[in-house]
Amino acid sequence: MRFRQEPQYTHGTPSRIAVVLVNLGTPDAPTASAVRRYLRQFLSDPRVVEIPRAAWWPILHGIILPLRSGQSAKKYASIWSKEGSPLKVHTERQAALLQEALTRRGHEVEVAHAMRYGNPSVPDVLERLRARGCDRILIVPAYPQYSGTTTASVFDAVFAHLSGVRNVPELRLVKHYHDHxxxxxxxxxxxxxxxxxxxxxxxxxxxxxxxxxxxxxxxxxxxxxxxxxxxxxxxxxxxxxxxxxxxxxxxxxxxxxxxxxxxxxxxxxxxxxxxxxxxxxxxxxxxxxxxxxxxxxxxxxxxxxxxxxxxxxIPCLNEGADWIAALAEIAEQHMIGWPTILSPRDREAAPQLAEASRQRAAALGADK
The missing domain is CATH 3.40.50.1400 (Rossmann fold)
Incomplete structure (x- = not known):
């Protein structure tokens, strides 16, 4: 087996800690072709459709994708904003605000977001974080209630990518927070x-x-x-x-x-x-x-x-202050024992660092 090439490393470079908020995903555009690509990836996941491939493939490619892609594209068009897909916009903003919240709490971590299906993909985000020296990574699925069709599929994508990595980062997974x-x-x-x-x-x-x-x-x-x-x-x-x-x-x-x-x-x-x-x-x-x-x-x-x-x-939690604080608390609890705490000098500069972190998080989300 051939493993992916490791990022360049300079001895003495401090290691980083990352939090990755992973949502389901969305088409890149409200068009039939973009929706078809998205649905093909989504409905090809055996976690989502537990039907033998020999039976499912003709249905998926012969009926569902040709018929549903155009219908779904019209539905996406009805809710698409000038910033893009609402799910993508909210996920990007939540990640940026989570970065700011954790920095204000005194944690030196890097927050990114990824999509199980579509962009930015889980493999791309994990590779980008590894290239930035992140060797401890917390995965936070955007699903409060665990399901094999959602949460487990996110874990599958993480494990599948890391199976081809020589220097595997320390990994923690948030399974659920339905009763947090x-x-x-x-x-x-x-x-x-x-x-x-x-x-x-x-x-x-x-x-x-x-x-x-x-x-x-x-x-x-x-x-x-x-x-x-x-x-x-x-x-x-x-x-x-x-x-x-x-x-x-x-x-x-x-x-x-x-x-x-x-x-x-x-x-x-x-x-x-x-x-x-x-x-x-x-x-x-x-x-x-x-x-x-x-x-x-x-x-x-x-x-x-x-x-x-x-x-x-009643709208979803979206970027509500109480929810961002809750998300920070959930992430914080799952990082216990990791060296995330800022130095006293950096802690004094936390407000400025929080703003810088927010800008870095937004840039990371846009850098595809």
Missing amino acids: EAYIRALAGNVLAHWDTHGRPDRLVLSFHGVPKRTLMLGDPYHCECRKTARLLAEQLQLPPEQCLVTFQSRFGKAEWLQPYTAPTLQQLAREGVSRVDVMCPGFIGDCLETLEEIAMEAKHDFLTAGGREFHY
Whole structure:
């Protein structure tokens, strides 16, 4: 086996510590060709689709990619901003703010972001960090609730790349933070801020991304972790169970997925006379196609056309101060024992270093 060439090294160069925030990914543009490339990579992952390749390949390349690429491109176009894909924009900003927050807390680390599918890719970011002398790396998936279809796929990409590296960096992985107190507080603060402005709904619906029910039967803890997040959030908000509902969105194919499904639930609530619902998506830390188009547009239409009167979508955590502080706390806890603490002299200059770190993080995200 041939290993990748190691970066040039000068003896006496201090080692660096890096934190990598890894999100799912997004097409490079809201076009059929870009979406096709993205979907091909995404739906070729055996973690995402557990169907034998001999059966899946003709379906993927003969039906799904030709038909869904154009349809999905139109949906992406409906939420695309002048800065680009919302998921990409939020992930870049979160990484830059996390860099600033950790520096202000007295940690000398380098924060980068990567995408499991699309750009910047996990291998490219890991190589760039190694070239900068980072030999301790913390991987933070942008998925609060663990699933083999998401978190484990990120770990697969990291391990696959490092399997071709001679000098493997020390590695730590954040598996989940679905019940982390700071994450729950950030979610609750997001909801309460919305309610302070718009009043309270008749029902709060927590819509999580769906996965096939088969994964639950095979031991994937995702369903249980979603339920725990919902329970802890309801307790924080002091909501009785009947006012806080858990649903699952984004079904694909004919197999049974985790239930209850989001769209039918909203339609049923409207038919039962529920006037107003608020919907939030705790499983997404940044707004994206699944929240801005599927929930804020499609789900809203489903509820209103079924007889509901008022629909509110509560945005994701995005760049909220409470969430960035929570993310810094999560990263900080997983770096315990690593030499991240700034020297006393540098600690005095932390505010200036934080601004410089923010600019470096933004440059790193743009340097592809």
